[in-house]
Amino acid sequence: MVSETATKDDIRRFWTSLYESLYEDVDRDLTREQLFRSLEDLEDMFRFRGHMAAVEMPLAELAGKRVLEIGPGAGGHSALFARHGAVMTAVDISFDRARATDAKFRLMDDAARGCQALQGDTENLPFADGSFDIVYSNGVLHHTLDTQRALDEAFRILKPGGRAVIMLYCKSSWQYWFNIFLCVGILQGRIFRDGPNWVGRATEWGGKKAQTVANPITRCYSASGIKTLFHRFRDVTLRKREFYFYLIPKLGRLYRRYQIRRYGTHPGGILVYGEPWPIQSPLELKLGEIMGFAWFISARKPG
Numbered sequence: 001m002v003s004e005t006a007t008k009d010d011i012r013r014f015w016t017s018l019y020e021s022l023y024e025d026v027d028r029d030l031t032r033e034q035l036f037r038s039l040e041d042l043e044d045m046f047r048f049r050g051h052m053a054a055v056e057m058p059l060a061e062l063a064g065k066r067v068l069e070i071g072p073g074a075g076g077h078s079a080l081f082a083r084h085g086a087v088m089t090a091v092d093i094s095f096d097r098a099r100a101t102d103a104k105f106r107l108m109d110d111a112a113r114g115c116q117a118l119q120g121d122t123e124n125l126p127f128a129d130g131s132f133d134i135v136y137s138n139g140v141l142h143h144t145l146d147t148q149r150a151l152d153e154a155f156r157i158l159k160p161g162g163r164a165v166i167m168l169y170c171k172s173s174w175q176y177w178f179n180i181f182l183c184v185g186i187l188q189g190r191i192f193r194d195g196p197n198w199v200g201r202a203t204e205w206g207g208k209k210a211q212t213v214a215n216p217i218t219r220c221y222s223a224s225g226i227k228t229l230f231h232r233f234r235d236v237t238l239r240k241r242e243f244y245f246y247l248i249p250k251l252g253r254l255y256r257r258y259q260i261r262r263y264g265t266h267p268g269g270i271l272v273y274g275e276p277w278p279i280q281s282p283l284e285l286k287l288g289e290i291m292g293f294a295w296f297i298s299a300r301k302p303g
């Protein structure tokens with residue numbers, strides 16, 4: 001699924017352009033008070049969804065822990081962990097995204113003491129072996145050129161006994177087989193037109209402006225693929241979540257309108273999606289456990 005010609009520059013360009021489209025408006029005028037309120041909303045949304053940021057991440061035990069977030073996006077997750085006392089380092093390949101994350105730490109001031117965000121690459125992390133208690137990454141490592149190398153780097157910079165909390169896309173899911181493979185790949189003919197990285201081209205945009213840059217890489221993993229990636233770790237646990245009817249191509253748009261009327265939206269989406277999150281129905285929450293698109297993974301470095 002990887003385009004042979006994709007480069008790190010392509011990856012950087014795509015994610016920077018999506019940042020401008022999704023988050024710039026939200027970040028431009030963000031005040032300290034709004035940020036703290038939004039972080040409470042974000043945590044509430046994560047708890048409702050059973051997201052790993054509030055389940056696998058030990059929020060109540062983060063105080064003083066050295067935590068690395070790989071690919072923080074606009075910085076919402078990192079700011080939440082800092083709010084719980086973690087000493088955060090965040091590394092993103094896009095300078096604009098690293099800057100947006102750092103700006104949130106600066107707004108938090110004393111509440112994010114010692115926290116920093118830098119531009120960098122998950123495949124070559126600029127840290128000594130055994131530097132962090134926890135490595136956290138939500139929906140990032142399946143977008144880099146060499147995912148195994150990224151996992152090996154995460155392993156290297158963890159302290160012995162440290163934990164990785166990682167979300168990767170799930171292949172054995174409705175989103176992959178029905179929405180992506182059947183509807184987009186076969187019926188829209190993208191498999192035949194877009195070459196080996198057609199899945200990348202078919203996923204991720206969701207920006208507020210028209211897309212001008214293609215997403216170079218998206219990969220999806222089976223449970224056995226995850227076991228292979230995490231072969232050096234111990235106590236690997238997997239949880240499947242995240243199912244949305246509104247992602248069904250075309251028809252999903254109608255459902256989304258109904259969903260918002262029926263269940264409303266949650267303000268917790270603002271920091272991480274640039275807009276309120278349409279609340280999932282109880283049926284979608286249940287289906288997520290069976291055929292969701294996210295693997296929430298927790299693993300321990302031996303020692």
Ligand SMILES: C[S@@+](CC[C@H](N)C(=O)[O-])C[C@H]1O[C@@H](n2cnc3c(N)ncnc32)[C@H](O)[C@@H]1O
Nearest residue numbers: 015071072073092093094121122138139140144
């Ligand atoms: C789907 S976004 C997820 C953002 C954030 N984790 C969230 O959940 O909102 C993917 C993120 O990974 C970053 N990224 C992609 N490839 C990367 C790499 N090789 N090294 C570091 N960051 C990378 C992108 O810039 C982007 O911020």
